[in-house]
Amino acid sequence: MFVRGLKRKCFDGEEDIEGTLAGIKAIPSYNLQRQSLLDMSLVKLQLCHMLVEPNLCRSVLIANTVRQIQEEMTQDGTWQMINTQSTGQASLDRLVSTDILCRSSREQAEGKHVPGYGTFNKDFEGDQGQDSSETMSTASSVQAPRNLQSNIWEMENPQENKGNFQKSLDQIFETLENKSPNSVEDLFSEVDNSYYDLDTMLTGMMSNTKMGHCDALETFSSPTNTASNSNCKSDLNELDHIVEILVES
Amino acid sequence: ADIISTVEFNYSGDLLATGDKGGRVVIFQREQESKSRPLSRGEYNVYSTFQSHEPEFDYLKSLEIEEKINKIRWLPQQNAAHFLLSTNDKTIKLWKISERDKRAEGYNLKDEDGRLRDPVRIKELRVPTLKPMDLMVEASPRRIFANAHTYHINSISVNSDYATYLSADDLRINLWHLEITNRSFNIVDIKPANMEELTEVITAAEFHPQQCNVFVYSSSKGTIRLCDMRSSALCDRHSKFFEEPEDPSSRSFFSEIISSISDVKFSHNGRYMMTRDYLSVKVWDLNMENRPVETYQVHEYLRSKLCSLYENDCIFDKFECCWNGLDSTIMTGSYNNFFRMFDRNTRRDTTLEASRESSKSRAILKPRKVCTGGKRKKDEISVDSLDFNKKILHTAWHPTENFIAVAATNNLYLFQDKVN
Numbered sequence: 001m002f003v004r005g006l007k008r009k010c011f012d013g014e015e016d017i018e019g020t021l022a023g024i025k026a027i028p029s030y031n032l033q034r035q036s037l038l039d040m041s042l043v044k045l046q047l048c049h050m051l052v053e054p055n056l057c058r059s060v061l062i063a064n065t066v067r068q069i070q071e072e073m074t075q076d077g078t079w080q081m082i083n084t085q086s087t088g089q090a091s092l093d094r095l096v097s098t099d100i101l102c103r104s105s106r107e108q109a110e111g112k113h114v115p116g117y118g119t120f121n122k123d124f125e126g127d128q129g130q131d132s133s134e135t136m137s138t139a140s141s142v143q144a145p146r147n148l149q150s151n152i153w154e155m156e157n158p159q160e161n162k163g164n165f166q167k168s169l170d171q172i173f174e175t176l177e178n179k180s181p182n183s184v185e186d187l188f189s190e191v192d193n194s195y196y197d198l199d200t201m202l203t204g205m206m207s208n209t210k211m212g213h214c215d216a217l218e219t220f221s222s223p224t225n226t227a228s229n230s231n232c233k234s235d236l237n238e239l240d241h242i243v244e245i246l247v248e249s
Numbered sequence: 250a251d252i253i254s255t256v257e258f259n260y261s262g263d264l265l266a267t268g269d270k271g272g273r274v275v276i277f278q279r280e281q282e283s284k285s286r287p288l289s290r291g292e293y294n295v296y297s298t299f300q301s302h303e304p305e306f307d308y309l310k311s312l313e314i315e316e317k318i319n320k321i322r323w324l325p326q327q328n329a330a331h332f333l334l335s336t337n338d339k340t341i342k343l344w345k346i347s348e349r350d351k352r353a354e355g356y357n358l359k360d361e362d363g364r365l366r367d368p369v370r371i372k373e374l375r376v377p378t379l380k381p382m383d384l385m386v387e388a389s390p391r392r393i394f395a396n397a398h399t400y401h402i403n404s405i406s407v408n409s410d411y412a413t414y415l416s417a418d419d420l421r422i423n424l425w426h427l428e429i430t431n432r433s434f435n436i437v438d439i440k441p442a443n444m445e446e447l448t449e450v451i452t453a454a455e456f457h458p459q460q461c462n463v464f465v466y467s468s469s470k471g472t473i474r475l476c477d478m479r480s481s482a483l484c485d486r487h488s489k490f491f492e493e494p495e496d497p498s499s500r501s502f503f504s505e506i507i508s509s510i511s512d513v514k515f516s517h518n519g520r521y522m523m524t525r526d527y528l529s530v531k532v533w534d535l536n537m538e539n540r541p542v543e544t545y546q547v548h549e550y551l552r553s554k555l556c557s558l559y560e561n562d563c564i565f566d567k568f569e570c571c572w573n574g575l576d577s578t579i580m581t582g583s584y585n586n587f588f589r590m591f592d593r594n595t596r597r598d599t600t601l602e603a604s605r606e607s608s609k610s611r612a613i614l615k616p617r618k619v620c621t622g623g624k625r626k627k628d629e630i631s632v633d634s635l636d637f638n639k640k641i642l643h644t645a646w647h648p649t650e651n652f653i654a655v656a657a658t659n660n661l662y663l664f665q666d667k668v669n
Contacts, residue, residue: 033556037502040560053312053338056400056419057450057469058565061506064448068502 034069041066253656255643259323259331262647265293265654266333267661268318272302274335274388276346277661291652291665297346299388302337314339320405322414324427332391334414338401341416343392343427349385353377397423397433404454410461417454417466420447424478436484437466437476452567453513460519463488467524471508475535491533493540503555503564511567516576517648523579525570528552530581530591545591545598548583550621550632563637574649582641585630586657587617603641603655603662613667 041062251269258265265277278296305314316337324332330347355377359365400418407414415436416423422437437454441447450469457463462478474487495504507527515522516532521542524531528549531541547568551558558564563584570581582588583600591598600617620629643656651666 034502037556037559044562052315053310053401055565057452057509058562060447060450061469061509061565064505065502068505 034073038066038069038073041069252659253643253661254317254319255321256645256654256656256661257321257323257333258645258647258652258654259333260325260648262649262652264296264323264331265645265663266321266323267654267656268301268321268335269659270315270317272300272304272316272318272337274299274301274318274321274333274344293663297386297388299344301335301342301344301390302340305339319402322405322407324407325411327411334405334407336402336405336416339395339398341394341402341405341425342390343394344388345391346386346388349387350381350383351379352382354380392427392430394425394430394433397425403452404466406454406456406464408456408461409459413461415454415456415464417451419450422451422454422464422466422484434482436478436482438483438485452510455513455515455522458515458517458519465513465515465522467510467513469509470505471510471526473510473513473522473524473533489535489538491538491541493531499552501555503559506559506564507555512569514570514572516572517574518576521576523570523572525568525581527564527566527568530570530579532579532593543593545579545589547581547589548619550619551584554632558637561637563640566640567642568640569643571644571646573646573651578646580644580646580653582644582655584637584640585635586639586641587619588641588644588655601664603657603660603664604639605660614664 044062045059045066251271251273253267253269255268256265257267263279265279267275267277269275274297275295276297277293280292280294301318302316304316306312307314314337318335318337320334320336322334324334324343326332330345333344333346335342335344354361355375357366357371357374357377358368394416398416398418398421400420402416402418404417405414406417412428413424413426416425416433417437420438420440421435423433424436425433437451439449439451448470452467452469454464454466457465463475464478465473465475467473471492473491475489475491476484477488478484480486480488495508510524510526512525513522520535522533522535524533524541525547528551529547530545532543532545533541555564568582570579572579577594578590578592580588580590586602586604587600588603589598589600600619601614602617615628618626618629619635620626620631625631639658641655641657645654647653653664655662655664
């Protein structure tokens with residue numbers, strides 16, 4: 001299965017050749033290790049098997065690990081650092097479709113504002129059954145672990161999912177529609193190429209060609225926010241999956 | 250041959266059942282001692298093979314249901330036929346395995362090859378007689394217990410009343426009667442109202458071997474709950490709660506994952522239970538909830554490799570464990586096709602390997618050793634050379650004798666005590 005390896009740190013220009021953890025001469029800092037572990041966990045959670053139901057025990061354990069890391073990072077204060085980094089830029093330019101996609105209908109109704117991966121402020125408008133429409137809307141931030149959890153657990157509630165993802169789709173379309181050409185180019189220029197491998201892999205998993213707009217969405221990934229990239233891909237997976245059900249039912 | 254996913258001796262030890270990833274069940278029978286083959290005692294040969302489960306498709310969720318057999322449990326033998334329960338993720342089946350070694354000959358209305366006889370030609374009546382035939386072993390599904398589990402079934406356990414059994418999935422445990430397939434009682438439900446609050450799942454469950462009202466279930470957080478069905482219909486409130494306090498000095502991000510219990514087994518005498526987590530096996534006295542009475546390290550050398558094992562998902566491997574008949578020795582598997590035995594009385598432990606190279610027929614197994622650091626001695630193997638794809642997850646011990654069955658991926662190994 002695809003798992004991103006731990007990042008190896010280069011010290012004094014020396015590159016470490018050995019692959020094993022024990023062999024690394026320059027041991028990565030605790031923060032870096034923790035961040036790597038967090039990234040790895042998120043990737044694990046989001047790569048769900050399309051055909052067979054994912055192992056619930058494994059998902060729960062990984063989600064608990066993610067929560068644990070985030071709690072520690074919040075206590076450390078490193079959490080705030082990530083947040084300020086993201087909000088520093090113009091929020092309108094950034095699409096974190098993840099957040100929209102990840103929220104359960106309950107959260108959206110409550111309009112939670114919790115620090116999470118990628119941050120915007122948004123006035124949520126839930127218009128169900130709406131096609132690409134005119135009104136501008138931006139996503140609001142939600143706590144990432146909740147998003148992930150609602151993704152995983154909601155395998156059980158396809159009906160609920162349909163509602164969620166329909167809303168999510170609408171919001172994404174709305175945002176896309178209203179981008180001015182200049183900002184679109186800017187977005188493209190910000191795309192982080194290092195994630196194209198992940199993209200290709202995950203796109204390959206998507207069998208449903210009807211979700212063509214998902215491919216377009218993938219290119220709008222936020223470059224500085226690695227986690228939201230991963231989130232985006234997984235939710236597109238989920239989206240695809242749900243739409244398959246919708247179409248077939 | 251497919252990957253073996255479960256191994257189980259029956260109550261007498263004469264039969265050994267294996268289930269595999271392809272939904273097949275293969276039953277081995279022990280050879281009887283005979284004068285012509287004096288060494289044949291102890292050999293198990295194939296007795297019956299049948300397809301227990303087929304892959305299915307859940308149309309509502311648009312997901313496949315694997316045919317992999319998760320568990321097999323035998324019923325005690327009550328007549329000439331043998332009964333076992335086999336389960337995949339969603340459906341439990343009761344199979345009857347019976348022998349046929351006679352057939353009737355001399356029918357009046359049909360020939361030996363089955364063709365109907367011309368009634369005009371029948372001059373006399375005869376009574377059909379039973380003639381011996383080659384032994385045929387038939388397996389037929391007698392009950393199908395379906396549609397009771399939303400989540401994946403991880404355990405089944407036959408009650409000591411031999412009339413009921415439990416089945417456990419990630420969030421619920423159901424009680425069944427062996428005769429009734431259209432109804433089951435939910436006795437444990439840990440599903441939270443809001444699934445986003447889910448942080449713990451059920452990993453294994455088992456009935457007490459003698460007390461038919463008592464069962465235990467283990468969780469992904471390393472806890473075991475003992476429940477008494479007499480106290481209430483829904484056993485959400487446990488009678489006993491077993492948990493070892495965490496050692497704060499060894500806390501890491503992986504602490505919870507490695508504390509997740511993958512198997513729980515009562516001792517034969519019903520006084521103890523054994524739990525298997527990622528790195529150790531623990532024996533608990535049922536009367537003491539705050540800590541186990543014995544802890545055995547299975548492969549402590551992996552503690553420094555947890556991050557890599559998390560990366561390649563090996564940290565989620567579910568190892569099983571088993572008692573010998575006397576409850577004096579416990580056994581569990583590890584990586585590199587190693588399996589470990591711990592003698593509870595002498596506190597001695599052994600590491601053995603199940604592989605073609607190291608075990609010729611009738612050869613005595615050589616103990617293995619993993620080198621944890623420093624200089625590697627001649628026969629030792631270093632931690633980095635271990636093959637993590639060769640994992641022994643399923644082992645079984647004969648109920649009365651020193652016979653063990655070890656499943657190594659798609660091979661089954663049978664070992665016995667040295668015959669003097």
